[in-house]
Amino acid sequence: MSRFRPTFFIPIIAFLGLVIIGGLALQGTLSGSRNPNQLPSVLIGKPAPDVPLPLLKNSRAELALDAYRGQPLLVNFFASWCAPCRAEAPALEHLSNQISIIGIAYKDRPQDTLQFLEQYGNPFVAIGRDDDGRAGMAWGVYGVPETYLIDPSGQIKWRHAGPLTRDVITTQLLAKLAEMQ
């Protein structure tokens, strides 16, 4: 009397899908190859998106990336609620001696952002507020932290999703920066 019904197969199919993802991730972890190439951004080689953002410390003024033309620039999306951003803070602090860094506070409350900077240091030359994540959308941000390298002409040259580690900085970022100069 068993009736065959396709809907009853949905759970097992969904489950197998998840298992495959889990298995692949695990395999990556086990073989130690879990740092594959960066996902190329469609924006690489294109001008940085121009989304007007209020400044964190003066919400009537706007963040103008154009003002920084003529020098390489790092744009860092961060948030106070983001744990990897805390881990990344010392690296940014260190980098700020070599390159100007613009911070964009992604979906964060201004008072929280200010406290975050108080606690973990402020390596930024200017900070824009992306309260609703609109700029993040335009930049194609996956999540925070995420960092973009912009060349003197205002084009995006490189992007990195996730915290900047010593390894990423020395092998990728500094190399790209050297190429530029």
Added chain:
Amino acid sequence: MGLTEFGHFALISAFGLSLIQSVVPLIGTARHNMQLMLVGPAAAISAAVACVIAFGALVTSFIRSDFSVALVANHSHSAKPLIYKISGTWGNHEGSLLLWILILVIYGAVLAISGRTMPALLKARILAVQGMITSGFLAFSLFTSNPFIRLANAPIDGKGLNPILQDPGLAIHPPMLYLGYVGLSIAFAFAVAGLIGGDVDRLWAKWMRPWIMAAWCALTLGIALGSWWAYYELGWGGWWFWDPVENASLMPWLAATALLHSAIVVEKRGQLKSWTVLLAILAFSLSLVGTFIVRSGLLTSVHSFASDPARGVFILGILLVAVGIPLLLYAWRGPQLMSVADFNLKSREGALIANNLLLVVATAIVLLGTFYPLGLEMITGARITVGPPYFDATFNPVMGILVMIMVIGPVMAWRRGATPRAKTTLLAASVSAIIAGVIGVALVQDIAIGAIGAVMLIAWLAMGIATDIWTQLKPLQRAGLASRWHRLPTEVLGMWIAHFGIVVFLLGATGDGLFRSEQVVRAKPGEVVTIAGRDVTLVRVFERQGPNFQALTAELEYKNAASGKFIARLMPEKRVYTAERQTTTEAAIRPRLGGDDYAVLGDGDDRIGYSLRLYYKPLISWIWGGGVLMATRGFIAMIGRRRQYAVTAPLPDNVARDTA
């Protein structure tokens, strides 16, 4: 033979016994051989005894600081207080797995002993399924994570236990959480047994419900304890971080909550059977996934103290079998359980279905938010976080709708329509929600939409419950309050308490979210900081020596800013654990019903000042109070089982109706 070897031997015996428990009763059910079926309870009880011995042996090694046992040498230290030597047993992967197994077999044994009047075939099948789960985990322990390995050369002292785990809250948090996770295995066994036998009916649900209730209560308490621990131990002032490990416990809780409600429909009405079976499988699967996330190191988090990818392969194997086979069985046998729906959507059933759908959507949201970063990391190698904004925007609205339905559901009638008290209740709840919303907008400046929503929902639910209680208990002409109370089904009482627990929880969460104050400052001794009407003086900062740590302690004096009256002295600390070479922050908290004063000491010295984080968190302890209240529901259910036999008089409208 040493104690450790004896424990190891006991664990191997338990493995053999559970293999017998998984096979023999099933043969018995196929041949209708009672003798073979009765092997199930005997094997289950013996396996439990063997596991108690094994676990006892391991705990004893920890208490005695027997560093010839590798696990003790790696995770304990002779200078540790006794309670943390004991809790150190499950503060590591191998030991916590053994605890997991211990709870699993104890559940199995309790099921074997109780339920004498349970249908014999059903019981035999359930015990067999339990035996299979136990065998899988015992194999996992014995073959990949043996806790009883000896060291050839015992070190003089142990390596210690991660200091943030040296905490009373964390000594009981994992056992409580495991009681919940593992308790869901019984519901799972009911589901699989039901699929095998095709006998999912009202009786099946009646037998299953107390087990779901027990697991759910333990899970609720476990999550509340974990959140409380994170609040006072991590020193970030938050109580929920949407951390993968937290999400891992929240997902089975959401699924179990749905299961708890859908099982009511099966028991009272014989409907939603295949759905309930699926939920039971889902709830335990999510418990396994929870174990998977914490154990395999797939997702990093503040809790990543027990990560090891190699073991992940084994867990993935267990998952594949333990979830895949039941789901296949479901695809094959599930259609048999379908029944013709005999109710309108506008009914108690309809409301419970809405409850289920919303809870499943919420589970999916948490699942996505937890695994999306994982999927992304696989592709790009990037460690990113979606964080609270994602959950605030997705999870909270879904739960908001659920809270709305919590008032509507209980006043609907079974099958179709509403009960006579529906109009009063809904009207009262709406009016109070609107009043609360207006007051909220008037009193709080720049109130966020979400906050207004939360305030209105609290008023809606609180008034909904209050009116429901009033209309069901108010004395009518002849029947007095006492008589009504006496005839009130315990289930209704339990529901009120659990739902009221949500009100209390929401009050805490909203109070903290809306009205908390924070100050991050750098202060030198003698300086005064003002927060939430308190003048806080940093009196001094000094060093002190603990039993197994060195501490830098700040003395903060809290005074009422207006009257200058002394309120409290708080001593936040930074500790360095010498054996483990780890630093922890110990927040100082003055918990009160109205709100907590919370202080954290950061870096600094007398010259440049110390960084201090001060919070005032209104109503925050209500969050955990609400959790405890929800868990009380389980005790009510236990009392109810006794009361059930005493009450023979006809029950009030909603219950009388379903037999009509």
